[in-house]
Amino acid sequence: MHTPEPEPPFPPLPELVTPGEVAALFGVDAKTVTRWALSGRLPGVRTPSGHHRFRRHDIDRLLHQSGSTP
Amino acid sequence: MHTPEPEPPFPPLPELVTPGEVAALFGVDAKTVTRWALSGRLPGVRTPSGHHRFRRHDIDRLLHQSGSTP
DNA sequence: CAATAGTCGGGTAATTAGGGAC
DNA sequence: GGTGTCCTAATTACCCGACTAT
Numbered sequence: 001m002h003t004p005e006p007e008p009p010f011p012p013l014p015e016l017v018t019p020g021e022v023a024a025l026f027g028v029d030a031k032t033v034t035r036w037a038l039s040g041r042l043p044g045v046r047t048p049s050g051h052h053r054f055r056r057h058d059i060d061r062l063l064h065q066s067g068s069t070p
Numbered sequence: 071m072h073t074p075e076p077e078p079p080f081p082p083l084p085e086l087v088t089p090g091e092v093a094a095l096f097g098v099d100a101k102t103v104t105r106w107a108l109s110g111r112l113p114g115v116r117t118p119s120g121h122h123r124f125r126r127h128d129i130d131r132l133l134h135q136s137g138s139t140p
Numbered sequence: 141c142a143a144t145a146g147t148c149g150g151g152t153a154a155t156t157a158g159g160g161a162c
Numbered sequence: 163g164g165t166g167t168c169c170t171a172a173t174t175a176c177c178c179g180a181c182t183a184t
Contacts, residue, residue: 014095014097015097016096016097017097018097018155018156018174019155019156019157020155020156028165028166029165029166029167030155030156031156031157031158031165031166031167032164032165032166034156034157034158035164035165045096045097045133045135046135047096047098047102047106047173047174048106048111048112048132049106049111049156049157049172049173049174050156050157050158050172050173051098051155051156051157051173051174052156052157053096053097053098088146088147089146089147089148090146090147098174098175099174099175099176100146100147101147101148101149101174101175101176102173102174102175104147104148104149105173105174117182119147119148119181119182119183120147120148120149120181120182121146121147121148121182121183122147122148143184144183144184145182145183145184146181146182146183146184147180147181147182147183148179148180148181148182149178149179149180149181150177150178150179151176151177151178152175152176152177153174153175153176153177154173154174154175154176155172155173155174155175156171156172156173156174157170157171157172157173158169158170158171158172159168159169159170160168160169161167161168162166162167162168
């Protein structure tokens with residue numbers, strides 16, 4: 001017995017997507033998505049191995065962003 | 071710096087999470103998380119049976135290394 | 141003890157990162 | 163300046179069966 005685990009472990013489940021997914025959503029090459037991440041234009045998380053993962057929420061927002069760049 | 075470090079009365083409770091949880095947080099497969107641990111990329115504890123447990127603090131730190139929404 | 145879910149271990153195909161050039 | 167394609171090396175995802183933990 002070692003299961004006191006209350007049960008509130010995952011409040012925000014960030015759905016992360018791969019560069020390939022983002023590339024398909026934006027209609028660009030996966031390498032371009034990686035360039036965005038490296039340039040700091042696209043926020044996301046990085047795995048300890050250097051791979052990129054992006055939040056679907058952010059991607060969705062950019063996709064639905066019907067405005068001009070400030 | 072001057073940190074008297076008051077030595078806590080008893081050791082802090084390390085919140086340990088399973089490979090599956092870490093995998094969900096990073097958007098990768100659980101096996102990948104195990105591979106990180108075996109490669110020494112991800113600090114963690116190992117049970118006598120060979121199962122991995124990671125500190126939520128370490129995972130959180132790696133996740134928070136990158137922000138969101140620019 | 142029986143059953144379920146999660147994890148481990150190995151193997152293979154697909155994806156990704158990185159560089160460099162057009 | 164930004165994007166797509168080439169190549170190589172590294173990493174990852176999914177397959178299986180077996181074990182552990184609850």
